[in-house]
Amino acid sequence: MKYIANPIKVEAFKIAEVYPVADQGGGFQVLKLEDGNLVQADKGMLARMSPQTGDYWVVQSDGYVYLNPKDVFERKYRQDPPESEILTVAFGRVNLLPDGEIELVELTKGGQRIGLTREQARSLSNQIAARLA
Numbered sequence: 001m002k003y004i005a006n007p008i009k010v011e012a013f014k015i016a017e018v019y020p021v022a023d024q025g026g027g028f029q030v031l032k033l034e035d036g037n038l039v040q041a042d043k044g045m046l047a048r049m050s051p052q053t054g055d056y057w058v059v060q061s062d063g064y065v066y067l068n069p070k071d072v073f074e075r076k077y078r079q080d081p082p083e084s085e086i087l088t089v090a091f092g093r094v095n096l097l098p099d100g101e102i103e104l105v106e107l108t109k110g111g112q113r114i115g116l117t118r119e120q121a122r123s124l125s126n127q128i129a130a131r132l133a
Contacts, residue, residue, distance in 0.1 A: 013037070101129065
């Protein structure tokens, strides 16, 4: 059976410096992140990989923290744009009225119908008409 991972937002910090593994039996390694903060990679993290400068310290939105090799991270993740840069794509079905006006009949996004008030539909119809003019 095939699976698709749920999209998850993360905060990621590039590792700027890697210090030697602690010999005090703690089995942790101190890492300096690009923002200047120091963090500790624990035994579990170090069992999966040996962090290098340029790798990433990743914190998921649910609080889970892990290390990710640079090439894997940069292939898997992209920067999350600010809300102001997000383009919403929706599809509309319009009627061309006898007087040349456009009437928005239906708007869908991701296959789901979007409910609009008459005023919203009128406003969108006017915006569509202006773009087509």
